Amino acid sequence: MRATAPAWLGAARPDALRVVALGGGHGLAATLAAVRHVTRDVTAVVTVADDGGSSGRLRQELGVLPPGDLRMALSALCDESEWGHIWRDVLQHRFSSDGPLNGHAVGNLLIVALWELLGDSVAGLDLIGQLLGSRGRVLPMASVPLEIEADVELPNGPADQATLVRGQSRVAVTSGRVTKVRLLPEEPPACTEAVASIMGADWVILGPGSWYTSVMPHLLVPGIARALHETSARLALTLNLSPQQGETDGFSAADHLRSLREYAPDLLVDVVIADPGAVEDLDDLSAAAEAVGGAMLLRQVSAGDGTPRHDTLRLAAAYRDAFDRFLSDVGERSR
Secondary structure, X not given: OOOXXXXXXXXXXXHHOEEEEEEOHHHHHHHHHHHOOOOOEEEEEEOOOOOOHHHHHHHHHHOOOOOHHHHHHHHXXXXXXXXXXXXHXXXXXXXXXXXXXXXXXXXXXXXXXXXXXHOOHHHHHHHHHHHHOOOOEEEEOEOOOOEEEEEEEXXXXXXXXXXXXXXXXXXXXXXXXXXXXEEEOOOOOEOHHHHHHHHOOOEEEEOOOOHHHHHHHHHHOHHHHHHHHHOOOEEEEEOOOOOOOOOOOOOOXXXXXXXXXXXXXXXXXXXXEEOHHHOOOHHHHHXXXXXXOOEEEEOOOEOOOXXXXXXXXXXXXXXXXXXXXXXXXXXXXXX
C-alpha cells in the first residue's frame, strides 16, 4: 500500500529523484546510460545468474558471484571525465591470448580480487565505483550465485512436452520457446542493500533486456519481489525493441506484459515505455498495459539505424517524460 508520497514530490530539481534500475547485461547498461542524464541518484540491481564466458569461468573456479553484468553496470555509470573513461576502458578490456587469460575481462578479475581481499561483495563493488567516479551505485540482486532453469518447447519437439534447459548461457540461445523459468536455489537470499534501495526509491525501472534471463529473474527472488510490491516507488517497465532470438521468438510487445503477469500477477506498473516501431498491435498493447495498471508512453527510443539498440538521449527523454507525468499525481495506491 502506498501510504506516503515519494520524497521527490514538489522537489525543485529532477536530479533529486532516487531511481533504481533492475536488469542485467546490455539492457541494463542502456537504462543506466540514459537515466544518469535525468538524476544523480541511481542504483543498479543486477542479476547474478550468468554462467558463460569469463564470468562463468570465474564463478566455476572460485565460487563467486558472476561479475560480468556487474562490471557492465559499473562501466555505464562511470564519471564523464578522462579519468572515468580510462578506468571504464580498463574494466571492459579483454585479454586475447592462447593461454588461460584469453577472454577474461580485466574488470571481472579486479572485482573478484576485491571480493577476496574485502570479504564483502557490496563493499568491493562500491570501491570499484569510487575508482570510476561512478554516478550511482551497483548492487547484486542476490547474495549467492544463481542458476536459471527453463522449460522450453523445441521447434520440432512434441507440442505437449517441454525440454529442460539449465544455465543462463544456454537458455539465452535456445532454439525453442521458453515457457517457464525458475531459479536455483529456489528461494535465494536477496542482497540486503538491494532491497533497501528499492524500498527507498522514488522510481524503479524494470527492463529492457533479455526477458527471461535478465528481467524476470528479479521477480523470482522473494526479497526483491516483496520489495517491489511493498515500495511506495512508482514502477516503469521499458519494453524491448524486438523479440530476442530463442528467449522470446514470436513475442509481441503485449506478450511481454502478459508474461510479467504470470510471474507477478499482483504487481502494478505505473508506466509502460514502448517504441512505436516495436509495437505490432497498439490496441493489444494498450489492453495489456491497462491489465497491469499502467499508462502507455509511446516514444521513439531506438537508435534509428535499423538495429534493436536504444538511443541514450531518446531513452533519457522518455524517462524524464514518464517521471514528470506523475509529479502532481501521487497518492495512495494498492500494489
